[in-house]
Every structure is written in structure tokens, then in C-alpha cells.
Amino acid sequence: xxxxxxxxxxxxxxxxxxxxxxxxxxxxxxxxxxxxxxxxxxxxxxxxxxxxxxxxxxxxxxxxxxxxxxxxxxxxxxxxxxxxxxxxxxxxxxxxxxxxxxxxxxxxxxxxxxxxxxxxxxxxxxxxxxxxxxxxxxxxxxxxxxxxxxxxxxxxxxxxxxxxxxxxxxxxxxxxxxxxxxxxxxxxxxxxxxxxxxxxxxxxxxxxxxxxxxxxxxxxxxxxxxxxxxxxxxxxxxxxxxxxxxxxxxxxxxxxxxxxxxxxxxxxxxxxxxxxxxxxxxxxxxxxxxxxxxxxxxxxxxxxxxxxxxxxxxxxxxxxxxxxxxxxxxxxxxxxxxxxxxxxxxxxxxxxxxxxxxxxxxxxxxxxxxxxxxxxxxxxxxxxxxxxxxxxxxxxxxxxxxxxxxxxxxxxxxxxxxxxxxxxxxxxxxxxxxxxxxxxxxxxxxxxxxxxxxxxxxxxxxxxxxxxxxxxxxxxxxxxxxxxxxxxxxx
Amino acid sequence: xxxxxxxxxxxxxxxxxxxxxxxxxxxxxxxxxxxxxxxxxxxxxxxxxxxxxxxxxxxxxxxxxxxxxxxxxxxxxxxxxxxxxxxxxxxxxxxxxxxxxxxxxxxxxxxxxxxxxxxxxxxxxxxxxxxxxxxxxxxxxxxxxxxxxxxxxxxxxxxxxxxxxxxxxxxxxxxxxxxxxxxxxxxxxxxxxxxxxxxxxxxxxxxxxxxxxxxxxxxxxxxxxxxxxxxxxxxxxxxxxxxxxxxxxxxxxxxxxxxxxxxxxxxxxxxxxxxxxxxxxxxxxxxxxxxxxxxxxxxxxxxxxxxxxxxxxxxxxxxxxxxxxxxxxxxxxxxxxxxxxxxxxxxxxxxxxxxxxxxxxxxxxxxxxxxxxxxxxxxxxxxxxxxxxxxxxxxxxxxxxxxxxxxxxxxxxxxxxxxxxxxxxxxxxxxxxxxxxxxxxxxxxxxxxxxxxxxxxxxxxxxxxxxxxxxxxx
Numbered sequence: 001x002x003x004x005x006x007x008x009x010x011x012x013x014x015x016x017x018x019x020x021x022x023x024x025x026x027x028x029x030x031x032x033x034x035x036x037x038x039x040x041x042x043x044x045x046x047x048x049x050x051x052x053x054x055x056x057x058x059x060x061x062x063x064x065x066x067x068x069x070x071x072x073x074x075x076x077x078x079x080x081x082x083x084x085x086x087x088x089x090x091x092x093x094x095x096x097x098x099x100x101x102x103x104x105x106x107x108x109x110x111x112x113x114x115x116x117x118x119x120x121x122x123x124x125x126x127x128x129x130x131x132x133x134x135x136x137x138x139x140x141x142x143x144x145x146x147x148x149x150x151x152x153x154x155x156x157x158x159x160x161x162x163x164x165x166x167x168x169x170x171x172x173x174x175x176x177x178x179x180x181x182x183x184x185x186x187x188x189x190x191x192x193x194x195x196x197x198x199x200x201x202x203x204x205x206x207x208x209x210x211x212x213x214x215x216x217x218x219x220x221x222x223x224x225x226x227x228x229x230x231x232x233x234x235x236x237x238x239x240x241x242x243x244x245x246x247x248x249x250x251x252x253x254x255x256x257x258x259x260x261x262x263x264x265x266x267x268x269x270x271x272x273x274x275x276x277x278x279x280x281x282x283x284x285x286x287x288x289x290x291x292x293x294x295x296x297x298x299x300x301x302x303x304x305x306x307x308x309x310x311x312x313x314x315x316x317x318x319x320x321x322x323x324x325x326x327x328x329x330x331x332x333x334x335x336x337x338x339x340x341x342x343x344x345x346x347x348x349x350x351x352x353x354x355x356x357x358x359x360x361x362x363x364x365x366x367x368x369x370x371x372x373x374x375x376x377x378x379x380x381x382x383x384x385x386x387x388x389x390x391x392x393x394x395x396x397x398x399x400x401x402x403x404x405x406x407x408x409x410x411x412x413x414x415x416x417x418x419x420x421x422x423x424x425x426x427x428x429x430x431x432x433x434x435x436x437x438x439x440x441x442x443x444x445x446x447x448x449x450x451x452x453x454x455x456x457x458x459x460x461x462x463x464x465x466x467x468x469x470x471x472x473x474x475x476x477x478x479x480x481x482x483x484x485x486x487x488x489x490x491x
Numbered sequence: 492x493x494x495x496x497x498x499x500x501x502x503x504x505x506x507x508x509x510x511x512x513x514x515x516x517x518x519x520x521x522x523x524x525x526x527x528x529x530x531x532x533x534x535x536x537x538x539x540x541x542x543x544x545x546x547x548x549x550x551x552x553x554x555x556x557x558x559x560x561x562x563x564x565x566x567x568x569x570x571x572x573x574x575x576x577x578x579x580x581x582x583x584x585x586x587x588x589x590x591x592x593x594x595x596x597x598x599x600x601x602x603x604x605x606x607x608x609x610x611x612x613x614x615x616x617x618x619x620x621x622x623x624x625x626x627x628x629x630x631x632x633x634x635x636x637x638x639x640x641x642x643x644x645x646x647x648x649x650x651x652x653x654x655x656x657x658x659x660x661x662x663x664x665x666x667x668x669x670x671x672x673x674x675x676x677x678x679x680x681x682x683x684x685x686x687x688x689x690x691x692x693x694x695x696x697x698x699x700x701x702x703x704x705x706x707x708x709x710x711x712x713x714x715x716x717x718x719x720x721x722x723x724x725x726x727x728x729x730x731x732x733x734x735x736x737x738x739x740x741x742x743x744x745x746x747x748x749x750x751x752x753x754x755x756x757x758x759x760x761x762x763x764x765x766x767x768x769x770x771x772x773x774x775x776x777x778x779x780x781x782x783x784x785x786x787x788x789x790x791x792x793x794x795x796x797x798x799x800x801x802x803x804x805x806x807x808x809x810x811x812x813x814x815x816x817x818x819x820x821x822x823x824x825x826x827x828x829x830x831x832x833x834x835x836x837x838x839x840x841x842x843x844x845x846x847x848x849x850x851x852x853x854x855x856x857x858x859x860x861x862x863x864x865x866x867x868x869x870x871x872x873x874x875x876x877x878x879x880x881x882x883x884x885x886x887x888x889x890x891x892x893x894x895x896x897x898x899x900x901x902x903x904x905x906x907x908x909x910x911x912x913x914x915x916x917x918x919x920x921x922x923x924x925x926x927x928x929x930x931x932x933x934x935x936x937x938x939x940x941x942x943x944x945x946x947x948x949x950x951x952x953x954x955x956x957x958x959x960x961x962x963x964x965x
Contacts, residue, residue, distance in 0.1 A: 058819050070818075072636040076624040084638060097641065109628040109635070110828075116628045118621060126625060127617050134583040134607045135616050135837045136803045137600060139936075143917040144588075144599030147580045170803065171661035173827040177692070181924055183565055198826040206696055243562040272562055305565060312828040316626045318660070331566040334573040335923045337688045341740075342663040346803050348616070349831060352625040428633045 003393075004408070004438065005473065012408050012438050019410060023060030057432070061410070066092045068417040068429055074101050077109035078117035079449040083426055104421065105458055107444045108428035112285040112401050113372045114449030115316030115356045121364050122316070122355035126348045133347035142333075145344030153350050154321075156357050160291065161283070161309070162301035163323035165330075169338050170345040172280060172310030173199040175320035178338035179308070180247075180276075181207035182331075187242040189229055191273070193217065193259070195252050200278060204247070210235060216255075219263035222246065226271045244273040245305075250282030250293040254435055254443070256396025256403050258282070261297045265304065274305045284314025285401050290360045290373050296399065317352040319345045376401055376448040383446055383455055390463050391472035395441075404430075404441040405462075407471055413440050415469045425461045572899075578909065583608045586940040588915070595913040596945045598935040603772050603881045604851050605940025606801035606841055615840040619833035627829045631818075635829040643835040647806055650842050651778055656808035657817050660830040665805030666765055667693035668823030672816065673763075674699045674732060681715055681760070682734040683707065685741045688925050690734060690765060706929060707744045712751070716758045731760040737769035737780035741919065741929045743876020743884035745769075748784040771800055772881050777845050777852055783879075800841040804830045855881060855939040858946060862937055865950035871961030872953075875932065884919075885953075886932040887961075894931070901933055904956050912952035 067086060074082040082101040088094060115122065129149065139145040150168060158166040169175045180203030184190055188209035192200060195216045204211045212229060215221040226244070233240050246268050248259045261277070268275050279292045287295035292309070294301050301307065306324045311317040322332065333339055360369040380401045387394045393406040407413055410431065417429045431440040446455075466472050511528040581589040584600040585608040606612055619639065629635030640658055647656045659665040670693030674680055678699040682690065685706040694701045702719065705711035712733075719731075733755055735746045748764070755762050766779045774782030781787070807817060817824060845851065862883055866874055869885070876884035890897055901918040908914045919931045935949065 055816070055820075062819065069632045070636050071634060072638055072641055073634055074638050076622065077628045077634060078624075081634075083634075097638075106634070108633050111628045115624075116626065117624045119624075123620065123624075127620055130616055130620065130833075131613060132582065133580075134585070134801070135612060135834060136607070136801060137580070137584040138602050138607060138801060139584060139600040142577050142920055143934075144578075144580060144584055144597060144915060146577050147584075151579060171664060171827065173823055174661055174664050177664075177667070181692075182922075198822050202696060202822060206692055241562070243565065245565075274562070274565055310828075312626055312628065316624060316628065318626045318828060318831050327569050328566050330569050330573050333576075337692070337922045337924055338663065340920050340922050341688050342661065343803050346831070346834060348620065348833065349625055426634060 008408050008473070009438060012410070015410050016437065019061055023056060026060060027056070063092055065414040065417075067095060068414050071421075071426070072097065076117035077106060077111055079106055079111075079114070079447060079451070079454055080104065081106045081109075081426070083421070102421075102424060104424045104426040105454055105461075106426055106447070107458055108426055109447075110281070110313040110445055111316070111447040111449065112281075112314045112376055112445070113290075113316075113356070113360070114447050115314070115352070115359075116447075117449075119316075119356070119359075121359055121366075121368075122352055125355050126351045129351035130348045135348065136346045137344050139344065140341055141339050141344045147344075147347060147350075149347055149350040149354065150344065153354050156354055157321050158323055160357055160361065161307055161321075161323040162291065162294070163307060163325070165326045166321050166323040167329050167332055167336075167339065168319060168321045168345060168350070170319050170343060170349075172312060172318075172320035174338045174342060175308060175310070175322060176200050176278065177203040177206060178336055178342075179306075179322055179332065180204055182336050183207075183306070183328075184209040184243065184245060187234060187239075189241045189244045190247060191222065191225055191229070191244065192247040193249065193252075195255065196247060196249060197253070197278065197280070200247055200249075216252075217257065217260055219260055219267050222264060223267045223271075226267065226273060230271060244271070245276055246273050247276045247278065250277060250279040251286070251400055251402060253281050253402060254404065254430065254441075256400050256443075258286070258293055258297070258397050258400060261293055261299050265299060269303070275303070276306045276308065277304045279307060279309040280320075281313055281402060283309040284356075284360060285376060286399055288373070290314070290369070311349070311353045315353050315356040317349045317356065319349055319353065372448040376446065379448065379450055379455060380446045382452075383444070383459070386459050387462070388474075389477045390459075390466070391474045391476040392462075392466060393471075393473045401446045402443065403446070404443045405471065406473065407440045407442055407469075408438060410440060412469050412471060413442075416442055416465060416471070419465045419468060420461060423461045423465070425458055427462075572895075575902075578915070586938050586942075586945060590909070590915065593913055595909065595915045596941075596948055597915050598937070598941075598949055599915050599917045600938075601768070601882070601936045602801060602938045602940070603768075603855060603936070604801070604841075604845065605938045606844065609801070609844070611844055612801060612837050612840050615836045616833045619836040623832040625833070626831055629829070630827060631824060631829045637829070637832045637835070639832045639835040639839070640829060643839050644806070646839050646842055648808060650846070651808055653808040654811045655814040656806050657814050657821075657824065658830055658835065659805040659807070659823055660827055661823070662767065662803060662805045663689045664823040664827070665807060666690050667696060668821045669807050669817065670694060670734065670763065671697040672821040673697075673813075674730065678730045678732065679719060680732045680734055681712065681719070683736065683739070683746070685739050685744075685927055685929050686734065686736055686765075687740045687927070688922060690736070691926060694734070706742065707739070707746060709747060709750050709754075713754055716754060716760070720758050731758075732763055733760045734763045734765075736765040736767070737773070738767075738877075738880050738882065740768060740882075741927050743880040743882050743934075745773075745877040745879055746780070748780050748786050752786050767805075768880070768882060771841075771845060772852070772855065773879060775852070776849050800838050800845075802834045802837040802841065804834055804838065851939045855937065858939065858941050859883065859937045861943065862935065862946050862950065865946060866953065869950070869954050870958045872933070872957055881937050883935045883937060884932050885935070886930050890930070898931060900960065901931065904953075904960055905933060907956045907960070908952045912948070912955070914949045914952040916949070916953070 072084040074084050080103055083104050085098050085100045086095040133147055137145040154166050154168050176199035184207045186208045190204045190209050190211045191214055193216055194213045212225055214225045251258055283292040284290045308322050310320045358364050362369050377399055381398055384394055384403050395404045413429045413431055420427050427442050429442045578590045586597055587594055588597045627635045627637055644656045644658050666689045674697040676698040680699050680701045682703055683706055684703040702715055704715045738745055770779045771777045773780050863874055871888050872885040873888055875886045905916050905918055908916055916933055916935050918933050
């Protein structure tokens with residue numbers, strides 16, 4: 001939970017107000033200048049792409065700090081990577097690449113188990129599959145896009161996640177946007193967490209069902225919403241709902257906290273609602289053997305109706321999967337648009353997912369998988385506790401590899417980001433609209449490929465920069481007092 | 492007028508009151524004068540006695556059942572047709588591929604330039620894999636932008652002659668992220684009724700007013716545009732778009748871009764063109780439909796890569812303003828991991844190869860015309876796609892009446908062609924969410940790598956199987 005002190009809230013609002021005022025002033029001058037110059041003939045009669053205030057935030061606030069986002073890299077996103085330096089001639093409106101690169105510590109990429117760079121087990125197999133199956137099948141799954149690798153991956157995913165069958169897609173975003181409309185239609189009710197990812201929101205909107213939101217991670221509010229909706233029925237006819245589905249995520253990427261899965265499943269069972277769990281960030285990264293939130297929180301996978309996940313974060317590949325009962329998967333194979341119209345997953349990516357899953361399960365003959373899992377847990381807990389000791393406000397639960405550090409003030413976002421980059425630590429800062437307006441934060445993602453020295457260096461730099469920028473909102477925990485040498489001597 | 496009504500009412504009332512008070516019969520019964528109002532009273536008593544004598548309506552008693560109202564299951568009952576599985580490939584999806592241990596001629600993959608399995612592509616992918624790994628582990632805004640992405644975008648813009656382009660990580664997500672980024676609630680979109688599901692989903696998500704016109708019919712488009720803009724003052728301040736595909740996936744028709752551009756300039760609409768099947772195919776150097784029709788590219792927006800470049804992913808090009816807007820407001824770009832770097836380097840090598848060998852396009856066109864000639868006399872099927880389309884579309888001459896039976900018949904044809912003759916062709920399948928109503932058919936994707944022998948084998952097989960299955964005269 002975020003505890004926003006009043007003074008910080010006031011100063012943040014004041015900063016935003018100032019930026020808004022300056023932005024409006026600039027817009028006024030722009031309008032005066034444009035009025036003098038004649039408008040170009042091409043656009044005569046066409047409505048502008050963005051009317052007045054629609055892109056005000058982009059033009060006047062975001063463009064000022066554009067260099068903190070979208071930084072290009074020139075190597076694999078491993079624990080240390082090369083960030084390409086950029087310069088700008090027109091006050092950050094356009095950025096140009098240079099040839100210089102600087103090696104930085106990577107605290108921003110989703111590389112939870114360290115499979116992002118070349119791996120000794122995975123990469124030779126991936127290259128071999130590339131030579132055998134070429135880079136893409138250029139065909140949809142139902143036509144000529146199913147290869148033996150796809151079938152193998154689906155069986156492996158089903159076994160890994162603990163469900164009878166699974167289906168694999170080429171992109172995680174499309175998985176959500178195309179599955180939810182198939183399962184829910186008009187007359188259904190979707191209840192989703194208020195902080196769900198954009199792909200789930202799009203899928204829910206595209207399905208035509210009624211969508212209701214419950215307070216983030218609160219099973220009691222979910223129960224309230226369910227009771228009210230079941231009692232009222234469909235919007236105008238008040239008939240009973242055809243089906244109700246509750247969509248939650250395993251780890252919320254902007255908060256770093258785990259969802260309260262056992263309580264939510266209990267509520268859903270009581271009211272006969274279906275559950276859909278999106279494990280994009282948690283599969284492979286949490287749980288004793290990497291099987292996600294269900295394993296960590298002790299929930300039986302048979303209780304969750306549909307489990308969805310992606311291969312991008314922990315497996316170093318790309319794509320998404322759905323795991324559910326055999327009948328649901330058969331139905332999806334028959335009618336899901338992403339299966340019927342979208343190109344099948346590229347073969348080397350499939351092989352990478354297969355190999356990395358085998359490493360995690362220990363089926364490659366070594367215990368690297370178990371080592372990686374313990375390392376990421378230790379790293380996350382160490383980093384989080386150290387940050388909290390230093391006085392930063394860190395969100396998220398223990399064991400979760402995602403930790404946001406609260407910044408609040410809009411001016412601190414570029415200050416923190418640029419200063420860390422100068423000291424060769426690459427962090428990710430997030431502001432509106434991905435987070436609420438007042439709650440800007442820096443988000444750290446820990447990887448199993450970070451060593452203890454890397455983490456200590458990262459902590460040093462963040463502490464120094466934190467002092468400079470002023471984001472240590474909590475009191476520093478006092479150091480343990482050393483026993484006084486003089487008192488000992490007297491005894 | 493009013494006074495006449497008043498007069499009539501007063502006369503009527505007077506008559507009524509007089510008839511009530513006037514004696515009806517010159518009799519006195521039990522000491523009561525029989526006056527006019529007695530009629531009404533007698534009538535009332537009769538009605539009351541009648542109602543009292545009828546049986547009262549009792550609600551039929553239904554015994555309370557044990558049935559509990561539960562939710563519908565998540566999936567409808569599984570039918571026979573849902574259980575069919577597609578054939579599994581055991582080697583690269585080039586012009587020849589292995590299925591079940593046998594080598595078959597492959598007409599099911601959109602490998603238009605024959606680049607799948609090409610040496611140069613595989614080498615550039617392999618070096619990319621060694622350097623960058625497989626995935627990019629992050630969205631574009633958070634260290635997921637790798638220098639090959641930026642190189643690929645520059646290469647595409649240079650190839651097409653536009654100012655800038657933006658790369659998406661998946662083909663189908665390109666169009667349904669671009670449309671909601673530009674079209675908001677209240678805008679007007681005119682779209683062809685045969686667009687594929689990705690476009691339909693994008694149109695639905697954008698919440699704008701969508702008007703469909705008849706498939707590839709320019710007269711219908713013109714009348715629709717006229718209807719929308721005539722006398723509608725408010726329409727001039729709204730954003731207006733026309734969404735068409737260059738080569739339609741559902742039918743193989745080619746959109747006449749020059750006519751569309753003339754219409755758009757007359758009525759002040761912007762055009763969003765989906766070139767998934769025409770990029771690298773149409774035009775004298777493969778630059779797509781705009782080169783083929785002789786229309787300068789800056790007049791509209793381009794979308795989507797895919798097929799011809801033997802890789803995955805999509806792009807959108809246009810002016811700098813258009814492209815920059817997408818970098819912050821297009822959901823498939825902002826909220827999703829970026830394209831794997833090896834696919835971006837494959838795209839760059841593919842474009843390089845295409846620029847160096849424009850003869851591939853001539854080869855492809857020759858193959859298409861050869862195949863069309865051979866398929867002219869297949870019994871029961873007609874070629875219904877445009878002569879330029881690399882996707883040759885065959886429909887039934889006479890439909891059996893129900894789409895399900897049509898689908899079954901076509902699938903029988905393709906299955907037999909695969910099993911007996913080793914020719915891999917496919918039917919077009921429709922999802923239950925798809926609202927397109929164009930007829931389904933058999934699709935053959937022609938490649939520049941097909942030889943004359945392959946094409947003759949495919950057409951011979953089709954003729955044989957179609958003769959066997961469609962020979963019953965209806």
C-alpha cells in the first residue's frame with residue numbers, strides 16, 4: 001500500500017500545476033506564431049489528427065523527459081548491457097543516436113531467470129532449430145504453421161503449469177485480446193481487477209460483455225461486487241447473467257505485489273464464477289520450482305479455470321500460452337481468431353521456450369534451474385530489505401522480483417533516471433498514464449544473473465542518487481550499535 | 492368553432508339529463524316511478540350478478556423444483572468438426588516440406604518470394620541470435636529498443652520512400668493497435684465489408700461510427716462517402732478515415748488505390764491501407780500497391796509486413812507526425828514486448844535481397860499466371876481472385892446451400908489432395924467472431940520458388956480430386 005504524505009502530495013500537485021501552466025503558455029505562443037504563418041495547403045479541409053488538449057501531456061510534459069524512455073541498447077539485455085548514447089539538438093523533441101555506448105548495470109529488463117543472453121544449453125539448440133525450420137512459417141496455425149516443435153511446446157507447457165492441455169500463441173498481448181472475446185460474449189459479466197494490464201482491458205472491451213471493476217486485490221470488495229451484480233442481473237432486462245468470469249494477475253507489474261489468490265478463489269467458488277489468471281510476470285519467477293503463484297500460495301491448479309502466461313519474461317523468448325481443460329482448448333483451436341488468422345510462433349522462439357523450460361524443470365541433466373530459482377529469490381529479498389533499510393519507500397511483497405521505488409514528484413523522474421545513467425546504472429522510471437498521476441515511481445527488476453557484487457554496486461548508486469534527489473521518504477533504520485570498547489575493559 | 496362544440500355538448504347533456512328524469516313507462520311499480528335512469532341501474536345489477544357467478548381465476552400451482560440456476564459452461568458442447576487437427580510440418584515451410592515423413596509440395600504458406608530457408612537470411616538470424624539472444628525482454632519504452640529495431644525502421648522507410656516507420660512485434664496486432672490510436676469515439680470510418688478479423692477488431696475497439704461498403708465496389712464507396720458528408724456540417728470537424736486492404740485475405744481481390752485516392756481527396760478522408768499480402772509482391776520493385784497504381788506514398792498510411800519477407804512482425808509507415816503519435820498511444824506498441832531482434836535482422840536482409848534481385852517478382856508473377864491458366868478448367872471450382880494476387884482463391888461454382896456443408900466439401904478436397912497426391916493446400920477458415928460474409932474457398936499461396944513442375948502437379952491433383960468429389964450433377 002502506498003502511503004502518500006500530505007506535504008509530498010501538495011508539492012507534487014504544485015509541480016504538475018506549474019508544468020501545466022508553462023505548457024499552456026507555450027501553446028499560446030505557438031498558436032500566435034502559427035496564425036502569422038500561413039497553414040500548409042495539404043491539410044486544408046482535414047481535421048487535425050489530434051485536437052487541442054488530447055496530446056497536451058505528450059507535447060508539453062512527456063517530450064521534456066523523452067530521453068529517459070526508449071533508450072536503445074546494443075547488446076543482449078543481460079545483467080550488464082550496452083546503452084547507446086543519444087543527443088538532441090532541439091530540446092529533446094528529436095533524439096539522434098551516436099556511436100558511443102556505455103556499459104551499464106541492467107535493473108530494468110524483464111530477465112528474471114537470466115535467459116536473455118546466450119545460454120550454454122539453449123542457444124545451440126535454438127540455432128539448430130533455426131537451420132531446420134527457418135525463421136518463420138509464414139502461415140497460420142490451422143493451415144501450415146504447426147510444426148513438431150509447437151506440439152512439443154504445448155505438451156511441455158501443460159505439464160509445467162499443471163493443466164491438462166495448452167495452446168501457444170506468437171504474442172502475449174494478442175493472447176489476451178483474442179481469447180477473452182471467444183469465451184465471453186454478450187450477456188456475460190467480466191469482473192477485473194482495477195490495475196489489470198492493458199491487454200486484458202482491450203480483450204474485455206472487445207468481447208461485448210459487461211465489464212465491472214473491483215478494488216485492487218481486495219477479496220471483500222470482489223464479494224460485494226459479485227453479490228450486487230448477481231442480484232441485479234443483466235443491465236436492462238434483469239435476467240440472470242449467462243456466465244461470470246473474474247480476471248486477476250499473478251504479479252502486478254507496477255506494484256510488485258502478489259494477488260491474494262486463495263481468498264479470491266474461495267469467493268469465486270462460492271458464487272460459481274469462473275477465474276482467469278494472467279501469470280505474465282510470475283510464471284517461472286516465483287514458486288519453489290518456478291511454477292508461479294499457484295505453487296507459491298498453495299492453490300490447486302484445478303481450481304483456476306484458465307491460466308494464461310507469456311514466455312517473454314522468465315523464459316527469454318516471445319509469445320504467450322493458455323492452459324485449461326481439454327475441451328476449452330479444443331474449442332479455442334476451433335474458433336479463436338489468434339489461432340486462425342495470426343502467424344504461428346517463430347520456430348527458434350519455440351525452441352528457446354522449450355529449452356529454458358527444460359532447464360527450469362531440471363530435465364537437461366543439471367541443477368542450473370534450481371540454482372537460478374534460489375538465486376532470484378535471494379537476490380530479490382536481499383535487494384528489497386536493503387532498500388527499505390536505507391529509507392526508500394519500496395512496494396511489493398517478499399519473494400517478488402519486481403520492486404517499485406516511489407518518486408512522486410515529476411521533477412525527480414528525470415533527475416533520478418539521468419543521474420543513475422551517469423553512474424552506469426540503468427533504471428526504468430514510470431509516470432502517468434501507466435500509473436496514477438501523483439504516484440510516479442522507478443521500477444527495479446531483479447534477475448538471477450545479477451551477482452551479489454552487482455547488487456551491492458546498484459544499491460550504492462541508488463543510495464547516493466536517492467540522497468541527491470531526495471526520495472528517502474522513510475527514516476533510515478539505525479545501525480546496530482557496536483559494543484563500547486571502554487565499557488568492556490572496565491569489566 | 493369552439494362555440495359550436497360547446498353548443499353540441501350542452502345539447503347532448505340536456506338530452507341525457509332529461510331522459511334520465513323523464514318517465515320511461517307510464518307505470519308505477521311498487522311505488523317507484525319507472526324513470527329513464529332505471530335502465531342504467533338494471534344493467535349494472537345484471538353485470539354484477541354475472542361477475543359474481545363466475546369462477547375466480549386461481550394461479551396454477553407449480554411445485555417448487557430442485558433445479559439450481561447455474562452459469563453456462565465456458566465452452567459449448569464439443570462437436571465432430573471441432574476435433575480436426577491440422578497437419579504437422581517436420582521441416583522448414585519452404586516450397587517443399589515434410590509431412591508425416593513424406594515430402595509434399597507446399598502451397599499453404601505465404602512464402603511469396605521464396606525466402607524461407609534462404610542462406611543469407613539464416614546466416615543473419617544466426618549471428619543475431621548469438622549476439623542478442625532470442626527475446627528482447629522488455630517493451631520499447633523500457634530498454635527493449637535494440638539497435639536492429641531502429642535500423643530496420645530506417646531501412647523500411649528508405650525502401651518505401653516515407654519519412655518514418657514504426658515496428659510492431661506481431662503481424663495481426665499491428666492493425667488493431669493502429670486503428671484505435673487514430674480513431675476515437677465519434678469519428679467516422681468507412682471500411683470494406685470484406686476486411687479480416689484484425690481490422691474488424693480494431694474498428695470495434697476504436698468506438699467510432701463504422702459504415703461498411705460493398706466489397707471492393709467503388710460505386711458503393713462513392714455513394715457511401717456522398718451520403719455521409721452531404722449536408723453534414725459536423726462531419727467536417729470530425730476525423731474521417733477509409734480503411735481498405737491492398738490484397739484482401741478473404742477473397743483475393745485487389746483494391747483500386749488510384750480511384751480510392753481520388754475519392755479521398757474529393758471528400759477529405761484519410762486512408763489506412765493494410766498491405767499484408769502485397770508488400771514485396773506488387774509493383775515493379777515490390778514496393779506494394781502504391782507503386783503498382785502509381786500513387787505517391789505520402790498520401791496515405793501504410794500498415795503491416797509479414798508474408799513476403801519470410802519473417803514475423805508488422806510495421807506502419809507514414810509522415811513523421813503520424814508515426815510519432817503511435818509511439819505513445821498505440822497499445823500494441825507501448826504495452827507489449829518488442830520484436831525479437833533476430834526477426835528484425837531477418838527483415839533487413841530480406842529487403843536487401845529483394846532490392847538486389849527484382850527478378851524474383853517477375854518469377855512470382857509468371858508462376859501466378861501459369862497456375863491460373865492451369866486451374867481454369869477444374870470441374871466445380873472457379874478462380875475468383877484478382878490476376879495480380881499472389882493468393883489464388885478458388886470458390887465452388889455451385890454451393891451446396893449450407894456454409895457448413897461447403898466447408899466440409901472443401902476440406903475433403905484438400906485432405907485428399909494431401910494424402911493421395913502430396914499437394915498441401917488449405918481452405919479458408921472462419922472464426923465464430925468474424926462478421927465477414929464472403930464465401931469461403933480453397934487458397935493456394937504461390938511462391939517465386941515454385942517450379943513449373945510443382946504448379947502442374949498441384950493443378951493436376953486438384954482437377955482429379957475435384958472431379959471425383961464434385962462430379963454429382965445437382
